[in-house]
Amino acid sequence: MADDDDRSPEEQFQELLRQLFGAEGFDPAQLQQLSGLGIDPAMMQQMMSQMQAAFVSGDGGISWDDAQRRALHIANQGDLGVASGARADLDQAFTLATLWLSEATTISDLAEPGHAITRGAWVEATMPVWRELAEPVALSIADALTATLSDQVPEEMKGMMQGASRMMRSVGGSLFANQLGQVVGRLSMEVVSGGDVGIPLMPAGSAAILPQNFADFGQGLEIPEDQLALYVAARELAHARLFRHARWLRLDVIAQVTEFARGIRVDTSALEDLAERFDPSNPDELRVALESGALLPERSEQQTLALTRLENLLALIEGWVEVVTADATSRLPSADRVAEVVRRRRAVGGPAEKALGSLVGLELRPRRMREAAAMWRAVTDAVGVAARDALWDYPDMMPSSEDIDDPADLIARLAARARGEAPERDAFDEALDALLAEEKGEGSPEPEDGHDDGPQGPSPV
Template sequence: MTDPSDHDLPGDDDFAEMLRRMLGGQGGIDPEQLQQLSAMGIDPAMMQNIMRQMQAAMAGDDGDESLDWSAAKTQALHIANRDGLGISAGARTEFDQAFALASLWLSEVTTIAELAQTPQPITRGQWVEATLPVWQELAEPVATSISDALMAALESQTPEEMRSAIQGAGRLMRRVGGALFAGQLGAVIGRLSLEVVSGGDVGIPLMPTGEAAILPQNFADFGRDLEIEEDQLALVLATRELAHARLFRHAKWLRLHVISQVTDFARGVHVDTDALEELASRFDPSAPEELKAAIESGALLPQRSEAQVAALTRLENLLATIEGWVDVVTADATARVPSADRIAEAVRRRRAVGGPGEQAMASLVGLELRPRRLREAAAMWRAVTDAVGPAVRDRLWDYPDLIPTAEDIDDPAALVARLQASERGEEPERDAFDDALAALLDEEAAADEPSGTERDSSAGDGEDGPEDPRPV
């Protein structure tokens, strides 16, 4: 780090005055002060950017501590739109036709109704606009944790003589910390927009309910090394996307179910303040690579708790159950496509090694969205389809308590047996839960019954008892 004795540096009073001006929104730093900051090893452009964010934060409502996500949107759109590519008329026609045929094929193999809205090809920028609200919802718990930890670390590292300069700036530092995280989120979403092929590509419901889309700009990259005809690839991917969108439109509770499980995990994430403070104690503004690497690698996020591990397991099973159904329905609908099996295997391989959504969420909240049990879940749905048909299979999505569990993925035969028995009108076999519930209800009924003495007393002693209501 630069030795202050080698330069004509601002004194504590001058630096404190600069901070006061920034915190108070009193204009910019003059060129001479910028030169002094440069001599200290601080990037003047970075300082000006931080100053603008801080002044914007100060301009807001004093009582509003919500995170400002505008930086995320700006950064994401900058990356998504940097090549300026749109959608050609030929590509739009190709995918419109693929969606139309895929919709007809899907209606032959599933009872879940088609979408009310017409699916369409979209640009990377349109994908950012459509999915950003969900990314914000998923990332906000961690953004809050990071911004609070940053405030605490800065306060602990601020010299005593400088604390008066930042007195009362706690709310501001939270918002600035949130803005820094939002910028990182925007960069991740922007890079993600260069890779995703469809709205349901990352497994979680990012698109608005009932909407399906494909990104032609990324479609060619996905199929470049597969040596498969583009029309076949478009048909299979359009079918997968429609199946995913139809499922979430049909099971309206499913979207909230998935997102709530992700946010349950994210709320358990807490920044390792000891690691952050230790990093801040040796931080060199002229070489910020260490801090950048720590944020990107997740080094500031502690090991998962037992509750987080359990939440992650539940989420993995749920995502595998969803994608397993999509796999089976897509395979049945595209049986006419010669390369359908090869395309399906390419999709599974891409998801198994950790698709773009996994890297995005892992860098933000330490969460990997990898459906580790996808093949087992698909095998379960295949067994159900073969045994009881699409109609019975699809009814399992009608209510949350009907969807297959992790135990059903482990033992599809037991699930098939229950469904077949139900179709025959037989009562389902009692299990441990049924026995426990019956015992609990029996206990409550016994507690509500009057005692023997009370029953005798209420019956009377003969002469004073109630008259016999029967006619003589």
């Protein structure tokens, strides 16, 4: 057998892979000899260490701890912490915003006051939800990557690949998880508050503002900082109050997001094409493919329906928050200007939010927020704050997509209820009564007006 010095870089690389798959360890000094392939030794050592750890564990799982560590590494770079002055200013803004919100909504206050947090604290608080949202996509990509790479290896290496499928699945899932960590880390440098993304990322009943991002957000707006802080605090508290009050809402939003994500299937042809031309010296190509969404095919019809339902729900949430925040901050001279800035920012989204959308195939920006806000304003003007907020008590009371388009029927129903009138019965009510009567063995119930289509007896005198 030829000495190490006589072997080509490709042969040395294959030998390292054999050592890796055999879990026998490898000599880090050999990595320095990979320069002939144009591979960064430090990058390769880190990647191979992760792959070997996945092989040794053999559980086929995804290391979400790696995703959090990656996100924290990015979030903590340049994180200045929370200065005592900034904390005091935001605490004061939260206190005053709490009082103002009590005049704008009947939904009760939070058990804990709003507070200032660092970027790293935001990552730690929100990562459990990111994992829940991204796991279906990660598993899909991991399975597809395993199958594709197994098909691409040379015939003489098929035996070596046998038994390593679980390891490859773990590596593929970890690759996605690391990319998620990078995106979440970058997102931590953009979000201003806990509810900035629009979904319930923070723990229930928790409201927070990131002071460093808040300072970046206010630059160039020419709006007094105290007014900006009051508006952002009121909006964050309204968002947190809503999800704490309507406990079903948090579960519904996450369930709809995960339902959409479970329908994602990786474009295997795109993955095979990438595997055929993949250059180990250019690992960024795989990262770009993941973040650009190139591996995710067009949405299915079922996914499109799920996305429509989710967008309507997010629009209802954002629209309600906007109306309540506007009423609570009506004393602020710059409230309308701040509201427009926030509205545009939510509609456009930042670079990290766009990367997240490409990574999981889902954009979390409510497209119908203006229409939903107009509906909530009409409902508030017509029936008042209490009747409006009561719609969040149960899922079946929520406005529909048709109500967003034209709230007239919704307002009429709420007004009739306020007058003590029984709601108008519809076909669903009749069918439910018939089903209940059949289960009790009572036959079909009498129609609501006391008449039926059969022969009528003599009228009483």
